[in-house]
Amino acid sequence: xxxxxxxxxxxxxxxxxxxxxxxxxxxxxxxxxxxxxxxxxxxxxxxxxxxxxxxxxxxxxxxxxxxxxxxxxxxxxxxxxxxxxxxxxxxxxxxxxxxxxxxxxxxxxxxxxxxxxxxxxxxxxxxxxxxxxxxxxxxxxxxxxxxxxxxxxxxxxxxxxxxxxxxxxxxxxxxxxxxxxxxxxxxxxxxxxxxxxxxxxxxxxxxxxxxxxxxxxxxxxxxxxxxxxxxxxxxxxxxxxxxxxxxxxxxxxxxxxxxxxxxxxxxxxxxxxxxxxxxxxxxxxxxxx
Numbered sequence: 001x002x003x004x005x006x007x008x009x010x011x012x013x014x015x016x017x018x019x020x021x022x023x024x025x026x027x028x029x030x031x032x033x034x035x036x037x038x039x040x041x042x043x044x045x046x047x048x049x050x051x052x053x054x055x056x057x058x059x060x061x062x063x064x065x066x067x068x069x070x071x072x073x074x075x076x077x078x079x080x081x082x083x084x085x086x087x088x089x090x091x092x093x094x095x096x097x098x099x100x101x102x103x104x105x106x107x108x109x110x111x112x113x114x115x116x117x118x119x120x121x122x123x124x125x126x127x128x129x130x131x132x133x134x135x136x137x138x139x140x141x142x143x144x145x146x147x148x149x150x151x152x153x154x155x156x157x158x159x160x161x162x163x164x165x166x167x168x169x170x171x172x173x174x175x176x177x178x179x180x181x182x183x184x185x186x187x188x189x190x191x192x193x194x195x196x197x198x199x200x201x202x203x204x205x206x207x208x209x210x211x212x213x214x215x216x217x218x219x220x221x222x223x224x225x226x227x228x229x230x231x232x233x234x235x236x237x238x239x240x241x242x243x244x245x246x247x248x249x250x251x252x253x254x255x256x257x258x259x260x261x262x263x264x265x266x267x268x269x270x271x272x273x274x275x276x277x278x279x280x281x282x283x284x285x286x287x288x289x
Contacts, residue, residue: 001117004089004155005030008077009097010038010063012047015202016195017097018187020047021241025100026093027053029109036081038063059084071164071206078161089155090117096165098188099151100239105182112180113152123159123175124168125152126286128183132190134225134253136238136246140189142230142262143269143279150177150286151184164206167285177286185239192251193222225253229261230270 005026012019023033032055037045039062048058061080067073078094085092091113095101101109109125116122126148133140150167153159153175162169169175191199197219204213238246262270273279 001091001113002086002089003030003091003093003113004085005033005093005095006035006078006081006085007033007095007097008036008038008061008074008081009040009044009048010077011040011042011202012044012097014040014042015199016191018100018242018245019044019097020051021239021245022095022097022100023048023051023056024241025102025239026095027055028103028106029093029101030055031089032057032086034059034081034084036061036077036084038077057084065205068206068208071203073206074165075161075163078165082160085155087156092153092155094151094153094168096188098186100185100187100241102183102185102237102239103241104237105180108181109152112178112182116178121176121289122178123154123157123170124150124177124286126177126179126288127151128179129186130183130234130236131186131188132234133228133231134190134255135251136187136190136242136249137234138231138253138255138257139234140228140230141232143266143273144229146285147279147282148179148284148286149184150175152180162285169285174285174287176289179288185242187242191223193225196223196225197221226255227261228255229266230257231255232257 009017009019027033035048035058037058037060063073112125128148129146131140131145153168157170159168159170201213201217201219269280
């Protein structure tokens with residue numbers, strides 16, 4: 001069995017993406033890892049090279065900054081990385097620049113790769129998600145955050161990135177997937193407040209006009225984490241690759257998880273989800289089989 005990893009990144013240092021940690025979290029699972037490195041001006045290429053692993057293959061790309069609708073440029077860059085994967089790959093493991101896999105899940109992932117490799121009905125593997133918010137101690141847990149997403153796909157099936165690269169489709173059709181007993185650790189909303197603001201401003205360029213961004217964000221200010229609607233305390237362990245980054249955390253985020261910022265309707269829906277473990281009207285970007 002041959003397993004390829006793939007990801008994309010641009011200006012990881014400037015926007016404080018844990019891309020090195022993300023890549024290191026999938027390297028033990030992969031025979032190769034393809035990185036689509038967008039045109040960066042902050043030393044991102046150098047930190048990728050510092051990983052020093054022969055499995056790593058860096059493909060330099062140029063982002064089309066005129067693509068300012070729906071985050072489609074992110075899907076385009078994902079597909080560029082995917083296009084360089086070895087044709088002999090059976091599976092393709094995807095990780096975004098602010099995500100990590102946990103070493104405690106490696107066995108479950110490897111077993112799933114073996115179990116479903118030759119099953120023609122299975123086109124991808126679905127993962128649970130931990131969305132960290134504000135600091136490494138809290139999880140965002142409202143309906144605004146997706147609970148599952150596809151992160152492993154089979155090769156040579158005509159599968160491509162979907163919309164803003166959150167998931168995958170096959171000729172616009174949802175993939176048939178199996179749920180893996182494993183979790184993606186998403187750190188996209190855990191940054192020093194000044195880096196969080198910079199990231200939001202930059203990311204918004206792939207959805208909105210300059211006028212909208214100026215109106216929405218004050219780039220001179222730190223990001224205000226207090227607007228979150230609901231969080232819960234994280235009681236588990238982080239991937240080992242994140243250890244040094246967590247130790248170096250140099251800002252404070254304290255919020256009582258009992259405080260909720262819900263409309264009446266969302267409060268009821270939140271209660272149903274927490275009590276019955278059922279998300280009413282959940283949008284699923286996949287077909288669970």
